Amino acid sequence: MKLVLFDVDGTLVDSQDIIVAAQRMAFAAHGLEPPSRERSLSIVGLSLAEAFTVLVGSKGPVDGLVAAYKDAFLTLRQDPANAEPIFPGVDHCLEWLRRRGDVLLGIATGKSRRGVAHLLTRQGWQDVFSVIQTADDAPSKPHPGMILQATREVGAEPHDTVMVGDSSFDMAMARAAGVLPVGVSWGFQTVAALTEAGAGPIVHSFQELETALQEFLDAPSPISA
Structure with missing residues (x-):
């Protein structure tokens, strides 16, 4: 086989729209400027911790962004309009x-x-x-x-x-x-x-x-x- x-x-x-929206919500929750749409999508495929490390660096609030992203994604997914x-x-x-x-x-x-x-x-x-x-x-x-x-x-x-x-x-x-x-x-x-x-x-x-x-x-x- x-x-x-x-x-x-x-x-x-x-899933690009919901991913970008969840990232923006996560960055907003930490008072940070979100990345561009192109930048947001460039790290799709990496695990969340690695993805946010690429976006904000190892000294950035990676753990907090991961948690905020998960919460945002779950919230967005409840709305049928955000179906992937x-x-x-x-x-x-x-x-x-x-x-x-x-x-x-x-x-x-x-x-x-x-x-x-x-x-x-x-x-x-x-x-x-x-x-x-x-x-x-x-x-x-x-x-x-x-x-x-x-x-x-x-x-x-x-x-x-x-x-x-x-x-x-x-x-x-x-x-x-x-x-x-x-x-x-x-x-x-x-x-x-x-x-x-x-x-x-x-x-x-x-x-x-x-x-x-x-x-x-x-x-x-x-x-x-």
């Missing part, structure tokens, strides 16, 4: 992969396990993913821990694993873990950033992603070749 791992924010889910839409083509791609029968699906995300559980329940994806790695389970991206733990949990080899993500952190994590990094261009970072971080194929739609994944999944494993 091969393994396809997905990032969440910027890859499966268009999935990107067009997500459900078709996941269902296509499930029907193949020769691949396991997983998640490797900087979101909390609570945040992932909320998403899975909202989308009816509780039975879609065989392995889930979150910011609560492993070091922050780009450390390869999430991917290495995922492959061990399901018994997949690195050469039989692909990581699909929208950020340089996803690509660097995949490279460090020895798996194929596939970048998506519809997320929160640029194609140039993905390329610089070592992305393999970069796709521009879920239809293109299905084509790239089909080539990967249909290729013989190096062990059995």
